[in-house]
Amino acid sequence: MTFFSVNGLECRHGLLAAVRGVSLAMNEGEILALVGANGAGKTTLMRGIAGAHKPHAGNIVFDGKDVTGLPAHKRVALGIALVPEGRRLFTGMTVEENLRVAGAHGRKGKWNLEAVLEAFPQLKPKLKAKAGDLSGGQQQATAIGRALMTNPRLLLLDEVSLGLSPLAVDQVYESLHGLMSGGTTIILVEQDLSRALAVAHRIACMLEGAIVLEGAAASLSRDAITDAYFGLHRAGAKA
Amino acid sequence: MNFLNQVLQGAMLGGFYALVACGLSFLFGVMRIINLAHGSLAILGAFLLLGMLNATNWPNTMGDYGYLAPFVCLAIVLPVMAAIGWALQFLVLDRSLRAGPLIPVLSTFGVAVILDNGMFETYGANSNSLGPFIGDLSFGSWNLTDTIYIGQLDALIFGTAVVVLGGLQLMLTYTKLGRTIRATADAPDVVGLIGVNQKLVFSAAAAIAVMLTGLAGVFDGMRTSFAPYDGGTLLIFAFETVVIGGIGSLWGTLVGGVVLGVAQNIGAEINPAGFQIAGHLTFLVILIFRTFGFKIPLPRLPFRKAAA
Numbered sequence: 001m002t003f004f005s006v007n008g009l010e011c012r013h014g015l016l017a018a019v020r021g022v023s024l025a026m027n028e029g030e031i032l033a034l035v036g037a038n039g040a041g042k043t044t045l046m047r048g049i050a051g052a053h054k055p056h057a058g059n060i061v062f063d064g065k066d067v068t069g070l071p072a073h074k075r076v077a078l079g080i081a082l083v084p085e086g087r088r089l090f091t092g093m094t095v096e097e098n099l100r101v102a103g104a105h106g107r108k109g110k111w112n113l114e115a116v117l118e119a120f121p122q123l124k125p126k127l128k129a130k131a132g133d134l135s136g137g138q139q140q141a142t143a144i145g146r147a148l149m150t151n152p153r154l155l156l157l158d159e160v161s162l163g164l165s166p167l168a169v170d171q172v173y174e175s176l177h178g179l180m181s182g183g184t185t186i187i188l189v190e191q192d193l194s195r196a197l198a199v200a201h202r203i204a205c206m207l208e209g210a211i212v213l214e215g216a217a218a219s220l221s222r223d224a225i226t227d228a229y230f231g232l233h234r235a236g237a238k239a
Numbered sequence: 240m241n242f243l244n245q246v247l248q249g250a251m252l253g254g255f256y257a258l259v260a261c262g263l264s265f266l267f268g269v270m271r272i273i274n275l276a277h278g279s280l281a282i283l284g285a286f287l288l289l290g291m292l293n294a295t296n297w298p299n300t301m302g303d304y305g306y307l308a309p310f311v312c313l314a315i316v317l318p319v320m321a322a323i324g325w326a327l328q329f330l331v332l333d334r335s336l337r338a339g340p341l342i343p344v345l346s347t348f349g350v351a352v353i354l355d356n357g358m359f360e361t362y363g364a365n366s367n368s369l370g371p372f373i374g375d376l377s378f379g380s381w382n383l384t385d386t387i388y389i390g391q392l393d394a395l396i397f398g399t400a401v402v403v404l405g406g407l408q409l410m411l412t413y414t415k416l417g418r419t420i421r422a423t424a425d426a427p428d429v430v431g432l433i434g435v436n437q438k439l440v441f442s443a444a445a446a447i448a449v450m451l452t453g454l455a456g457v458f459d460g461m462r463t464s465f466a467p468y469d470g471g472t473l474l475i476f477a478f479e480t481v482v483i484g485g486i487g488s489l490w491g492t493l494v495g496g497v498v499l500g501v502a503q504n505i506g507a508e509i510n511p512a513g514f515q516i517a518g519h520l521t522f523l524v525i526l527i528f529r530t531f532g533f534k535i536p537l538p539r540l541p542f543r544k545a546a547a
Contacts, residue, residue, distance in 0.1 A: 052431060090425040
């Protein structure tokens with residue numbers, strides 16, 4: 001049975017339709033990588049799924065329940081968590097407080113402060129540091145940890161490698177590895193195609209608010225994805 | 240000696256100002272709302288308490304303990320004020336916040352006008368005081384020396400201010416509600432993503448702020464007289480306290496109140512009419528320093544450029 005699906009979702013910023021009729025379906029434990037150029041609508045789609053952006057049309061079904069009308073905090077209670085683009089930590093609070101405040105309001109489950117610190121050992125010495133004073137990689141780890149503290153069943157990772165050094169990106173993905181093999185359903189937005197192909201079961205490529213290519217990671221060639229990314233398949237069709 | 244006494248009395252007055260300001264400061268810190276109805280809400284708190292004293296007749300029926308009646312009533316008025324804060328958030332602040340940061344200034348000004356005139360309609364223009372209800376407490380004092388004394392009510396108010404500010408600080412640091420409030424103040428658009436109902440947090444913050452405002456109003460009514468249109472004066476003192484002490488800092492609020500109170504009393508010592516002007520001047524000077532730093536921009540002298 002489908003664990004999570006998006007059906008004909010449309011999200012707008014004023015008059016601009018950023019997401020135009022996107023449909024997706026995922027099974028539990030699946031990892032989907034969302035790729036696409038800047039402005040393709042990836043972040044808006046993620047925010048729409050998390051409940052941070054009110055959809056204009058379409059619906060979102062999570063574990064058999066229509067969550068389209070639910071505000072973000074109620075979706076968290078059901079098990080949908082977003083690691084937002086740009087991390088958006090509570091910068092004036094310590095790392096520990098950032099994690100605890102999320103743990104206090106999310107679902108109960110196996111993720112707690114100890115489990116998060118085990119997954120992200122780089123945070124251990126920084127627990128009492130203000131989140132705003134951390135390095136980019138540590139901030140990203142805190143942001144992911146904060147989302148995990150709510151014990152999500154569907155984790156949305158929006159550009160976790162944005163603005164990080166290659167070394168920090170490696171570290172973050174290393175920590176995510178356990179999570180990804182642990183059966184959590186994940187949608188991640190990733191600009192690095194090799195990385196997306198390496199970690200995801202399935203790839204969906206967005207262009208101008210719509211999914212133009214979707215398939216199992218193993219079945220898609222880099223060229224096919226690149227063509228879809230830049231919209232070259234359409235140019236090719238015209239020629 | 241007289242001068243020292245003025246400083247001491249000013250510091251005690253500062254405790255009162257800190258109490259008046261902390262609701263305003265707290266609401267601004269959490270919701271980024273400038274609540275222009277702040278002073279009027281304080282006066283409303285005093286009127287509610289006065290109305291309750293008159294309605295229950297407890298000051299007379301409680302016999303020897305009649306002077307405690309205002310404090311018993313306070314235990315009922317504070318939750319009522321909290322409920323008013325909750326309602327204010329749901330009916331006014333939440334709606335106006337959606338329209339941008341300036342609309343709450345207008346809407347709370349409207350609330351102030353409604354409250355002021357509503358109280359005028361209900362209670363009339365007469366000055367009232369809660370002083371007569373608290374017995375010896377309103378004038379009792381401890382003599383430190385022959386010329387220096389500390390008023391018991393002043394000490395009670397100062398102590399309450401310290402307890403309230405310290406309690407707020409502890410609540411914000413160590414409780415779940417406190418951490419949630421700080422997270423919401425930090426990033427109101429993000430807390431939903433960790434399962435926090437932002438509107439509920441704002442409502443709790445407004446309830447706490449208005450409750451504290453009511454407490455300040457009641458103390459205002461005990462130490463002096465109050466009338467329906469007195470909210471504006473309290474609002475100005477609250478503003479000056481917050482600006483002097485630094486926005487968003489709870490202990491800064493106490494410092495701000497003390498600085499304002501001391502300045503006013505020293506002004507009054509220099510000239511009997513100097514009370515208000517000394518306070519306002521101190522506020523202005525600190526505001527200018529805060530805006531420009533200690534380097535007030537002066538026209539650059541030509542040799543500076545050569546030196547650089």
